[in-house]
Amino acid sequence: MxxxxxxxxxxxxxxxxxxxxxxxxxxxxxxxxxxxxxxxxxxxxxxxxxxxxxxxxxxxxxxxxxxxxxxxxxxxxxxxxxxxxxxxxxxxxxxxxDLAKTARENAAADRRYAAATKKSGLPSGRTSYRTLDEVNDELAALARRYPSLVRLFTLPNRTVEGRPVRGIEITRGARSVDDGKPAFLLMGAHHAREWPSVEHSMEFAYDLLENRRRDGRAREILRDVRTIIVPVVNPDGFDISRSAAPLGDFSLFDYEMKRKNCSVSGSTPAAYLTGTCEDNPAGRLRGTDLNRNYPGFWGGPGASTNWSSDTFRGDGPGDTPEVGNIKRLISSRQVTNLVTNHTYSNLVLRPPSIASTGWAPDEPVYRALGADLAEPNGYTNQAAFQLYDTSGSVEDWSYWQTGGLGFTFEIGPDEFHPPYETGVVAEYLGLQPAAGAGKGGNRESFYRMAQATRDRSLHSTLVGTAPKGTVLTVSKTFQAFTSPVIASDGTEGDPVAYQNDLSSTLRPDGRFTWDVNPSTRPEVAGRYGRDPLAPPQPSAELANPAGIPEEGEAEESTFTVEGLPRYDNATAEVRVSWPDADVDWDVYVYDEDGRQVASAASLDDPEVALLVDPVPGRYTVRVENYAGGASSDWTGEVEFLSPTPAAYTGVKEAWTLTCTNRSGKVLAERQVVVDRGQQVWVGTVCRKPKD
The missing domain is CATH 3.30.70 (Alpha-Beta Plaits)
Structure with missing residues (x-):
């Protein structure tokens, strides 16, 4: 232990x-x-x-x-x-x-690897981290090399420093963006210093295109899915991080460790307003954390109000050009599946990102898909709030407001940009020492997410007929709200309203099948709880070994968690109590691999250690005599609780389905309600219904 x-x-x-x-x-x-x-x-x-x-x-x-x-x-x-x-x-x-020493050693390892390796096992054969210019050059080169399969695009907002944000769309007939296919969005570098996030995103583009003749899955994905890749969401920060003089000391002016974009907050003191983003009195600390700036639940816990903090949320919800780009991209496509790459922690994270939000209405589906993605990369699959609260993240906004299923991949175990050979080659391909060694790595995880994008049980489908030359649109405009906004003094204010405009188009040619997100957003369907799939496991007493350990020592007991299909345990509460108020016992819970998964080390009696969605298996409870327990032994039990049933609103939100002709005249319009996994026949769309 x-x-x-x-x-x-x-x-x-x-x-x-x-x-x-x-x-x-x-x-x-x-x-x-x-x-x-x-x-x-x-x-x-x-x-x-x-x-x-x-x-x-x-x-x-x-x-x-x-x-x-x-x-x-x-x-x-x-x-x-x-x-x-x-x-x-x-x-x-x-x-x-000594992180500075580690940084120097990593840089030396990268030089040795690049010098000794003519071509890596990656789809691109890369042997070193890309610069921003190399990323953009390669995106353009892929579009030229595969003109029928790749569409190069530039998002509408330039960055604070005037840089374009570029990406590619990969599918058969890539230029026909109104083809009705479901979209898988893969992103990197929300955070500038997280270089592997860019590499993994780029490598999957090469994988789909250059392995399509050998890999049947790649051919299916190219046929049925529109894969959208934005390798660098934050070009300003990433370019500064990659091109900075490598001080390697993690100091204020070690720009290689810049995390944020280049926005300048209105609360920045005048003394720190001068200079450029890459050379200013505040060093790397100026800017906004883009993954705390999305308007969904913006302003809540887990983001800083301080302009100089690495997790600064921005002055307002979605007020950065980069977040505006991604929000607009998702709003104009049917992005049914999303992965945003980060470093580090070996995690596959899903919404909710804030505990007070409650479990997602789609939690059983979400958890199962997360488990499927985590199996080949060896990462831990869990809800984001189980680590800590994070407000303003991209997948939280995307899921609750569009219904698309989004995940964060935290790549690698312990560094922002580790040696290329381990952080990119091994993690992507599933080689030692990666957690996914021998399982397929992130390459396999991305393929599984792309295949899940093809799975119509995970999104919705509209089927009907419309003549060639018309344009179909599904759209909705609605107001949503941030979290109650936490002020700099810790007080909580009112939520802020913001507007969402979701609109995507299809150019039909007779009968059509259109893959879309559900019409009713999870925000509307019900934010709290999930329906139990089985009863909870019966409570069980913890066996207390004979004798009482000395102060500072501990003794152990065990219990077993059983899961579906027999039991559905939303939580397991390990409760330890004792009769003497002057005594203090502490509780630590470990899984079968010896990892601590819960603890209770307060001054409370009883101490209650909580396991959320406990994985089936055998657990060890370590009960420590923290103070004065020689004359007052403990008793304990494990209580299993069901999920709180989902609080569905009963409201069904509709898509507005519109048919227009070549000149833009509206020929017909109707409301369509379609649930996740449902296919709806919408008939002859462009014919007005009879009164």
């Missing part, structure tokens, strides 16, 4: 917030780079509950995407960062004592 965890006696969130406001910028002085003795460290902050991990993410530190049931990884850029953690009541263990 792991060594004895450290009990955390926490200060209030008000004190932590005050510390953030007092420091102002990620614990780093903006006047100069970190002093030489402030060696950058990667630490694992001990935060055994999702609420505590959310708390840490809101401290304004450089939090990574890596978290588990024990805590969350944070980069400490100096003593000020460490002091902020201590003042908030947190302890940590060091994962990497």
């Amino acid at each position: 792991p060594s004895r965890p450290v009990k955390v006696r926490r200060f209030s969130m008000a004190l932590a917030t005050a510390a953030v406001l007092a420091v102002g910028v990620s614990g780093v002085s903006l006047a100069a780079p970190s002093p030489p003795d402030d060696t950058p460290r990667l630490v694992h902050v001990l935060a055994p509950t999702a609420a505590e991990r959310t708390d840490v993410s809101e401290l304004g530190l450089d939090t990574t995407e890596h978290a588990d049931a024990t805590g969350i990884d944070v980069i400490l850029h100096g003593e000020a960062d460490a002091r902020r953690l201590r003042e908030a009541g947190y302890r940590w263990r060091v994962v990497d004592a």
Whole structure:
């Protein structure tokens, strides 16, 4: 078992917030780079509950995407960062004592690999990380090489620094964008320093195109699916990160570690407004975290109000040009499936991203699809909020407002841009030392997501007839709301309204089949709960071994979780209590692989460790005599609870289906309701119904 965890006696969130406001910028002085003795460290902050991990993410530190049931990884850029953690009541263990040294070693490893390897096993044969110019050149080259299969496009908004955001659409007849096929959107580099996210997205483009003669799945996907790839959502930040002088010290002016875009917040102090994005007094800290800026649930927990934080949410919902691009792209296509690539944590994450949202109405479908995607890459499949709350993410907006099924892939175990050989080649192909070694890696996971895009049980279908030369449109315009907006002082204000305009077109030629998202958005269908598929498992007592361990020591008990089809357990509560108020026992729960999956180490009696959607298997409960337990033994039980039944609104939202002629005159219009997995015959669309 792991060594004895450290009990955390926490200060209030008000004190932590005050510390953030007092420091102002990620614990780093903006006047100069970190002093030489402030060696950058990667630490694992001990935060055994999702609420505590959310708390840490809101401290304004450089939090990574890596978290588990024990805590969350944070980069400490100096003593000020460490002091902020201590003042908030947190302890940590060091994962990497010298990130600068690791960065230098990785760069050397990349040089050796590129020099020794003429061509890698990747579909493109690449041996090194791409620059932004190389990405754009290769996208254009693929469009020239495969003119009938690839359409190059530029999204409408240029970035803050005037760069275009480019992508490609891959399918048979790629130029006919109004073909009615379901779309699979694959994205990279919302966060600039996460270079493998770009590489994996690019490699799948090569995979589909260059392996189509050998891989039957690639041919099916090219025939039935429109695969849209935007390798670099954040060109400004990515170009700065890739082209920066490699300081490798993780300091304020180590632009290689830039995460955000180049937006300048209205709250930025005047002293930090001068200079360019790649050379300014605030260094890498200016900008907005694009994956906290999407309007769905924007302004809630898990995003910072501080302009200099690496998780700064922006001044308003969706106020960045890059987020506007992706929102508009999804709104104008039937994106039924989506993967946004990030680093790092070996995770496949699905909505909801905020615990208070409640389980998605499609949770059983979502969880099963996530499990299928996670099997070949060896990643953990879970809801995003099970790590910590995150407001303003792309898949949360996309799912709740369009119905498309979206996931975040956190690529690799432990670095933003690890050596190319491991972080790209091994992770993509499923080679050692990747978690998906021998299973297919992310290549296989992407293929499975593309195949799921073909699966009409996962979206909706309209079937009917319309004459050639007409244009069919399905559309809806509606108002939605952000989260209650958290202010800089921690108080909660009203949600902000924003508008969504979903509209996509089809050019029919007689009878047609049109793949679309369900007409009723999950936001409308019901945001809370899911229907049980079986009864919960009966409660069980925990066997208490004979004797009482010494203070600081522990004893163990076990229990077994059974799953479907016999039982549907939404949660398992491990409850330990004792009669003496002066005694304190702590509880830690481990799965079959020895990973801590839940804990309860407070001053409460009883201590309750909660497992959300527990995976079937045998679990070990470690009960520790934290203080004074020699005369007061514990008793324990495990209680299994059913899912909270879905709170369906009963409202059925419709698509507006419109037929126009060549000149744009409306020939007919009607409302169409279609559910997930349903096919609806819409008849002769362009003929007005008789009164």
